[in-house]
Amino acid sequence: MSCLQTLSEYGLRSLGHGPRLLPRGDITLCDQIVLIGSGMIWNIYFAVLALTLGFFLATALALAKNSKNRLLRAPATGFIFVFRGSPLFIQFFLAYEAFVLLPRAGIEIDLLFVQITAETRWLTRAAAGALIVLFLNTSAYSAEIFYGALRSVPRGDLEAADAYGMSGFSRFRKIVWPTMMRLAWPSYTNEAIFLFHATTLVFFSGFPAWQQKGDALYYARYFADQTFNPFIPYPIAGAYFILFTLILIMIFGKINNHLNRHLAREQRIKMKLSTRFYRRNAVPSLR
């Protein structure tokens, strides 16, 4: 079987297209590269959606944590504490068990005239359930980063905004928010990288890979178990992750340049890979 044929057969196997049986017995290098690559679709799906949705919740949480109102501050602080203080792995298990316990038939909601049946089954599927956990988790980590950046917006900027008569939402949108993003961006890039890496946990933590539709690491482990040779599948998975991590860094670097474009060259925040790990305000957000 040629490699192109393998690609057309197994390329979308992780989404359920293609043969039901995974290759076994004679497993070629091509099989491994194609299937593990097919699994990457899930990793990218989780990372992109969780980060995009999480960005908005994180901004809201950071503002709430910075609020003077206790009713806003306390829940936000608690939420961030719980999700940052406990392992993502346990959160996955906990969420899965909670989703399983929801009534199978769905919850019936009476809305005076109409009756809505909220389907709950889909929550036990990784595509939705795990996404919710990842979304909440990254929101908490990002919120802490944004909160730190929010606290270090220069006072002069705020005074200038006051002097121009800006207040409320326009002050936030035009002055506070851009600076907050600019300060938070290097740490947020870190967070994005580690969230992307954390997506590999999904199919090992309660959420079943239904019909063997799994992510890159799920297939890598399948091959390692089948061939009893870990030296091929895991490096392949590693190479895929390095590739997509570099792409992610490139995209975030472009955004960073955009955020810093108004500053003189020496004032710009530069993103450098190696030293970014140590920063007094940077929080390595591996889970």
Added chain:
Amino acid sequence: MCYLTTVKHSMFYWSFGIVLALLALTAPAALLLGFLGAMAKRSQVAVVRWIGSIYTSMVRGIPDIIFFMFVPIALGQGIEYVRHKIKCPDVTEPIRQGNDFVVCAAAKFPLGSADQWVHQTYGFALATVAFAFVFGAFVANTIDGAMRAVPANQLETGHAYGMTRRQVFWRILVPQMWSYALPGLSNLWQILIKATPLLFLLGVQDVVYWARELGGSKTSRYEYPHGDWRLWYFMVLLVFYLLMTWGSEKVFRRLSTRFARGQATQAGQQHLEAKA
């Protein structure tokens, strides 16, 4: 109430000890590996420097979970491979036959006849190595950053006084670096705590394993006198981890004020002013 004191449950409680043991073993090993890694990055020998750079940067591109899965199997096969070469030199067949990894019976490690606990301890040891390897790389990143943060003119002063490279490293750089490294190390400690449930993936009977076993309403052999309690068992684990991270954060805050003493930083300055 008596139900929570069965023999099975005592194993659940013991598994918290496994988590603590892993932390106690991994932390110093990772510190040592990290220190070596950071030293390698500053080496004058180009090859050593490259090794240091690869070691520290690979954890940024590859998910840690891949290492956790790869290292124990690779290490286990490596050990058996070496034992096979030593113990059965007259076996000429290749070790990798198709999809099998065949070593002679004497080279199996631990031996097939070994007790259950030997196998479990061996599994745990391999897991510890995997954790130390990954976290060593993170520590190396942090320590490397901290070494760069020590003011360069202090090192130059050392050289000007006629100290050798080695003396400058050990007497000036290393003692000062800790204060810069501490915030990063404290973060890593928290991350290490949060990584311990991954032991479950490596087949160690840890807290997650027992929470699943005991919480389920039945296993293959027994039927427990309750419904599906897994949610509550995981709730207990969640609280356990929250307490661990919360407690260690307090300890580290204390340590960092302690380390700031006599440092030319803002925190050190505050320390002086508080005394005066």
